[in-house]
Amino acid sequence: MKEGDFMKMPVLDLRLTEENLDDLYDNAPCGYCSCLPDGTLVKLNHTLLQWLGYQREELVARQCLQQLLTVGGRLHFEMHGVPLLLLQGHIREISYSLRTKTGAAVPVLLNAVLLRDANGNPLVVRVTLFDITDRRKYEQELLRTKAEAEAQREQLRSQNEELIRINADLDSFVYTASHDLRQPVHNLAGLFQEFERSATFHDPASANMVGMFHEALQQLLGTIDGLTEVVQQQRELAQAPAEAVELQAFTEEVIRSLPAAVGEPEAVFTLDFGAVPTLHMARPGLQSVLYNLLSNALKYAQPGQEPRIAVRTAYHDDMVVLSVQDNGRGIDLGRHGGELFQLFRRFHPDVAGSGVGLYLVNRLVHLAGGRIETSSEVGQGTTFRLFLPK
Amino acid sequence: MEVLKRNNVTVTGTGQQAMVFMHGFGCNQHMWRLVAPAFEDRYRVVLLDLVGAGKSDLAAYNPARYSTLDAHAEDVLDVLQALDLHDTVLVGHSVSAMIAVLVAIREPARVARLVLVAPSPRYLNDAGYTGGFELADIEELFDTMDNNYLGWSAGITPVIMGHPERPELSEELNNSFCNTDPTIAQHFARVTFLSDNRADLPHVRTPALILQSAQDALAPLAVGQYLHQHLANSQLTVLNNPGHCPHLSAPQQTISAINLFLEPARIAQV
Known part of the structure; x- marks a missing residue:
């Protein structure tokens, strides 16, 4: 920009920058109020009164800041907000809901500072409130999703535990079954061998059937061996x-x-x-x-x-x-x-x-x-x- | 010693008798900093954080164990044992007032005097009893806590809590004096506000001072009167200072009331 350009800019109407402080306070795009250390309201701006639907006279010196909150918010303010204000002189971004005169809720973020007198005694609390109606809806949605995710995680965890238990039960069932079957099948094989040795078969088809019996017996033993191997290998690997x-x-x-x-x-x-x-x-x-x-x-x-x-x-x-x-x-x-x-x-x-x-x-x-x-x-x-x- | 670490116990002051301060819900031993020093010239002053609060061992907070106030009472007894303390003055604010009552019932020899600041044996109304709150009110408190812990991801709290040697980490957060793990706070809030210790009161033999605020949103005057009626050896002092935390909002009045209770003769001479 050349120096000459500067001169050509329109002259700013300085009256626009001279904000009327009273008007700024009263009609600021946020709620202002001041209270005594016990919460008694001494001053509120027009914006806040509009949100609440009260006349100034209904609140000033008659009601406390805490009374404008929901009961839950009041409890929180007394237990958390007040001690913090007294300990550190300020609180910031605390989420509450205001109760309007008609009982409706206005979600707000509350910031406050505590002013003390010359002796260090609490004098007045200045409070700024921001309307967060939309943000609160979004936060509620987040909270709801978070709760859902937690419930699902818990469900998965318990299902997982159940599956692990069932798996262990199955392994031990397979092991026991294969172990318990092995002995009778071996007995069967021994008995059949003895039977084959001592008996005489007249039917020519018998030899074939004896062979099939042997085959079936071998298959049975093979299956049992397979089962035992599966369980044993897994146990060995785990160790x-x-x-x-x-x-x-x-x-x-x-x-x-x-x-x-x-x-x-x-x-x-x-x-x-x-x-x-x-x-x-x-x-x-x-x-x-x-x-x-x-x-x-x-x-x-x-x-x-x-x-x-x-x-x-x-x-x-x-x-x-x-x-x-x-x-x-x-x-x-x-x-x-x-x-x-x-x-x-x-x-x-x-x-x-x-x-x-x-x-x-x-x-x-x-x-x-x-x-x-x-x-x-x-x-x-x-x-x-x-x-x-x- | 493990117990002293677990409850972040700090001991100051000199004297034959010990004075043990226990904080209420929502904060930690910081709450006593305007009152406790006034007793350091005559008492051993013991400050502690309840497990789950302040700089206590958060890992020790097992929700199953801490599902009643008895577990906190056992913790306090552990601390008294570890420091070999008898005939103490036990000062409890809010929920800790009831924890102090439980301690005095279990081991009366360890507690000579009870100072109960803004106490309530039960917050919920009941047939023939005014606690001040309906269940819906308390549920609303839990919701408010939820809304305020939204920004506290589970990920960042351990960083803050796990670096006591780097206080600047926690200073970066707003409202840092009373920071705590949101999950623990939610659980402790439920235990606190749904507990009912009315049946314990007749078992207390220890002389007790009930320090009640004229206007306390958490403990209405009727609750203080109820306690006075049911604690055999008690006196009720109503502080003209409104609010639930007289030890912060009116420390001088609180100190005077405690002194008057502990040493009436000495105060009379002054």
Whole structure:
């Protein structure tokens, strides 16, 4: 701006800046009042009188500030506001409701200062009140939502507790059931063996039926073993401490322990742990997870084709991803995806299996604080991606 | 000592007898700062914060335990025990007046005199009893407290409360003298205003002074008279000063009334 421009500005009408102080007090966009230390009203502005619907004479020297508040507000003012005023000389932003002459409520924020006389004795209290009708509605809404959220959180907490209890009960039920079934089934097997040895079968179909009986008995034992394994593994994992596991050596060890597939081409394993060489997890849990995934990859290989299995690690956001990819038969996830990790669910009836493996893998990963994503294509292969905490 | 830390106990003054000051609802031991020093030349002056208030150990506030005033009375007894105090003058304001009554009933040997400032054994009206309030009034108080604690997120209170060595943190907030955890304050308000200690009064043998304000929005005159009738060994002094906190609004009158009660002979000589 050049100096010349300044001269061209319109001259301000100074009368506009000379506010009439009485008018400012009376018609300010907020309520003013002054009271004696006991609350007796000595002065109120027009704005406040208008809000309240009282004439000045009805209030001055006749009523206290506290009497203009709701009963609850009065209690709060006496217990909190007055002591604070006397202790620190001011109070700010205290939320109250004024009662108008007709009984309606005007939500206000109250600020006040205490003036003392020359001897330090309380003399007068100056009060400013701001109408917060809209803000109060919004605050009420916030309070209501907060209460709702708290109620929901409480409900979730108790539901969670209930679920944890039910889960523990189920585990212990499974353990007891498998334990209690094992002995009679073994007895049954022994008795049948004895029976088979001592009895003579005349019907030529009998030999076949004896074979079926054996098979059924073996299935029963297999199921019971599966149940016991599930519970025991979980218990072991709960007790085993998490530790840093070197993945290369650990996985090689697991691969060596896998049963060799008789008459099938030997599998080719590709291990790549360059991105994340170690994993923080309980050894028995990780052992079980890898063993089950790798033995599955071998078991469900395409007949006659060389199984190629890749095990890798990578970072994804703040998780470690351990992936096991095979070129096996694949699973129709559209059809079976929802049941993939269910106990005793099987998808390839022609291959021997107990239906325990994937169930166990899933639970162990969850116990370790992780989750599993699966992608699969029938005839192409399956990839399990285990997201584990760092 | 754990107990003294828990209740943020401060001890000043010298004398054979101890005078223990207990604050009312809505504030802390600061409330006594215009009255307590007047007794330091003749008494061991003990100030404390009720658990949940002031700089007490807020973590010790277990709502289940503190669902009645008895737990606070037990705390005060812990403090008296820890300091090995007997024959004390127990001064309680508002809700603490009733806590003092409970202490005197439990261990009379530890309490020689009771000074009850603006006391009420029950705030709610009842058949044949005027407490001054209906349940709806008290509910309104809880609402007012809710409205005033809106800005206190649970996140910021621990910062303020957990740094006694950095008072500027709490000074930044308005109304800082009587800051407290809003959740605890809400709970303590319920315990205070819904309690009924009328049945305890006949068990008190300790001489008691009832300091009543002529106009107290929380404890009407009728409540003071009720207490006077039901506390066998009591005297009622009505202070002409209106308000619920005479120890703040009229400290000199309060001090004189207490002196007159404790040492009438000495006052007469002066």
